[in-house]
Amino acid sequence: MTSTTLPPESHSNSEPQLRTSWAQERVELDRSSQRPKRDRLGHEPPPASPPGTLVIEDTRRPKIFVIDYDAEVVSEKEMQSVDECIPYLTDERPSITWVDVQGLGHKPTFERLGEIFKVHPLALEDMVNVPQRPKADVYGGEHVLIIARMAQVSEGCVLRTEQLAILVGKSFVLTVQEQADWDVMEAVRERIRVGRGTVRQRGADYLAYALLDAVVDGFFPVLERLGERIEDLEIEVMDAKRPMSKPIHDLKRDLLTLRRAIWPQRDLVNTLLREDNPMITKDTRLYLRDTYDHSVQLMDMVETYRELSSGLMDLHLSGMSNRMNEIMKVLTIISTIFLPVTAIAGIYGMNFHHESSPYNMPELDWYYGYPFVWALMLASVIGLLTYYRRKGWLGKNTDDTEPRQR
Numbered sequence: 568m569t570s571t572t573l574p575p576e577s578h579s580n581s582e583p584q585l586r587t588s589w590a591q592e593r594v595e596l597d598r599s600s601q602r603p604k605r606d607r608l609g610h611e612p613p614p615a616s617p618p619g620t621l622v623i624e625d626t627r628r629p630k631i632f633v634i635d636y637d638a639e640v641v642s643e644k645e646m647q648s649v650d651e652c653i654p655y656l657t658d659e660r661p662s663i664t665w666v667d668v669q670g671l672g673h674k675p676t677f678e679r680l681g682e683i684f685k686v687h688p689l690a691l692e693d694m695v696n697v698p699q700r701p702k703a704d705v706y707g708g709e710h711v712l713i714i715a716r717m718a719q720v721s722e723g724c725v726l727r728t729e730q731l732a733i734l735v736g737k738s739f740v741l742t743v744q745e746q747a748d749w750d751v752m753e754a755v756r757e758r759i760r761v762g763r764g765t766v767r768q769r770g771a772d773y774l775a776y777a778l779l780d781a782v783v784d785g786f787f788p789v790l791e792r793l794g795e796r797i798e799d800l801e802i803e804v805m806d807a808k809r810p811m812s813k814p815i816h817d818l819k820r821d822l823l824t825l826r827r828a829i830w831p832q833r834d835l836v837n838t839l840l841r842e843d844n845p846m847i848t849k850d851t852r853l854y855l856r857d858t859y860d861h862s863v864q865l866m867d868m869v870e871t872y873r874e875l876s877s878g879l880m881d882l883h884l885s886g887m888s889n890r891m892n893e894i895m896k897v898l899t900i901i902s903t904i905f906l907p908v909t910a911i912a913g914i915y916g917m918n919f920h921h922e923s924s925p926y927n928m929p930e931l932d933w934y935y936g937y938p939f940v941w942a943l944m945l946a947s948v949i950g951l952l953t954y955y956r957r958k959g960w961l962g963k964n965t966d967d968t969e970p971r972q973r
Contacts, residue, residue, distance in 0.1 A: 633667070684741055717731050
């Protein structure tokens, strides 16, 4: 074998070219590594941020309300600035202050709230970054952060959930709502206004309990509406007049959403009840037992309704199968009736001469005999299609063009 070697001048010319190509490839690799990676949908991933970073894109200012009360006097107002709540937080005032922030917008507002109430950066991050799993955290023995979820059924049986953050201090309670259009805490406000119960004779921990209890009790009307939906769906499934897969699927999805909200809130109440917390007194823990019982009752109702919804789907599929069997039964009977007629016509071919008898195929001498046969066949097809549609065997019923609303 012979080997071919390059002349020395060829080696000297190729080395600069190789170095240049490698340098270009290194530059391209560096540029590609600096480009932001994209996921399969083509979106850039969110930038990594250190713990305690507030991510607030909405520039609208939230609504801020304050209720300051003691056993004798109640003061309630809407604040235009966060700094207006500073006089209520002085040590000279023996009252309890409830500051309610409605809406998650305007980052400087929440940064100022963190400074005024001396909120830990991690606690402030959990309050404004949604969604968070319901939980209870203690920060330095001075603050207790409670993350909960509220639920509501709006018009048209649409389930809505919203995060509620409750920060409990020595003489104040700071609540942050995700939305400003609704909540379940109006009953607590009314109790404070009229002095009903013992909320005005107790501390900030009791106010936090009252708010958490209102959140838990707010699930009962939601489950009652879902129970009514289950009863209505049972009737419609038994009637089997329209497809029910989507309504049942929507019901199961709503129940799963409630389960994801109620299950961790039960653990949240259990944590406040069992663990020693310097911000929660023993008297308030006694009341938390009732809230824990309510959360357990809610879980039982949710699990029961989920089993009923699964049974509805099985019942619906069984009813659809039975209905299909009935349809096939009728069609089989019709086919069986016409089977011997078709067989006889196929054997003889209907070839009976009119000359042998006036009763043999008189249509052969008709002037419009051929168009008459086509009209008869089309009329038969249209008549059968109309009959099948009215029976609900073909297409959808006319009664199901509009969805039923409560």
